[in-house]
Amino acid sequence: MFKYIFAILCVIGFGWMMWHLVQGFYIPDTMNEIADSYVSGSVNELKIPNTVTAVVVSYRGLDTLGEVTVLFLATAGVGFFLKRHRQTNAKRREGSEILKTGASFLAPMIMLFGIYVFTHGHLTPGGGFQGGVLIASATLLIILACPDCALPKHLIRILEGISGLGYVLIGILGLLILGKHSFLDPRIMDMGEWQKLFSGGAIPIIYSLIGLKVGSELSSVLGYLKGGGEES
Amino acid sequence: MFETITLIALGLICIVAAVYALITKKTLNAVIASGVISLLASIIFLIVAAPDVAMTEASIGAGLTTVVFLYAIKHTKGGEDE
């Protein structure tokens, strides 16, 4: 009984701490200076229409490097804990006819859509993270429709390793070519024209590598959770 | 004017779903309530002018998180207290 009273007191105390945030809140009319400089810098210097992409990849590139590291550590942790179990074959049920036919038709299209989303990340809303999650959804559809199929474990491992290594190498390449203060600078390649596919320097390449890395890592997490890891 | 009414309606359904996840006795119902909250939050993100965030939240919150919870319920044989 006392535990419930303490829990309610904790929640009321937290709500009272946040009350000052609600009181001093107002919706402004114009952007502040930092956002103004990011938007105008992304339009004039980097020539990228999607300003959120410019902030994630170029102005705050170090945060994206940390996020990629955390994702790798979490995947390694899941793979370490869930070892392979001996499944009894009596409990495994096949998917129905509709699921198998629909999955064999839809899964390649969903993967193609995911690849489209992360290659056009600098022109339309989207980017590396959204495209990677779409690729993992296609893998989930394949896992549900065919429980006996094994995921290609070695291909996923090689893809993930090469993507992570390529991302760090492009960052160091910026340091070597343009001098100091330019880690992960996308100006190492030629800026194309406004709103074409091959524009924006090295940003399409960086976002494609991030998309492949996120997609392969989430696919391997789903493979581990299904039965404790499968060998190919 | 319409935006305000839509935001208030979506917010009320979100809070009702969260209170349902607090009260209910089965774990499966709470997992589905958490998926509903993520889906409505994705619509709220679209109204507040953030389309990248809406796309990410819809596919991760209402898709992959619910599936991961369902796999965990399968491996712990129901997920209830005894």
Next chain:
Amino acid sequence: MIVLIIGLMLVLIGIMIMLSKKNMLRIIIGFSIVDTGIHLIIVAIGYIKNATAPIIDLGVKTTRDSSGLISVIDKVADPVPSALVLTSIVIGLAVTALMLSYAIRLYQKSGTLNIDDHEESKW
């Protein structure tokens, strides 16, 4: 303003779930609800009155200066909170998957999901 209050209520109800339940899976569900509430609070801070999405395509009015600099006339929302929430959502999924694998492993070792039965791990 409305979105800020919705996010705050979700955080409070999520903390209540985390503190008062005994089943390990329920605690992890509460953690996921707190995560969604915090993302709503952060995106609500970046909103500007009557602004559109921060993507400069042909629908947004721009002008060209004498020296060739482009400046945007229409009001555009703040891109920095969107960028921060984008990475945070993916990290939330990864941490939730890791916590669930801990819970599955504890169940396989000791046979119970009740958190009061694991007291010998505390010191």
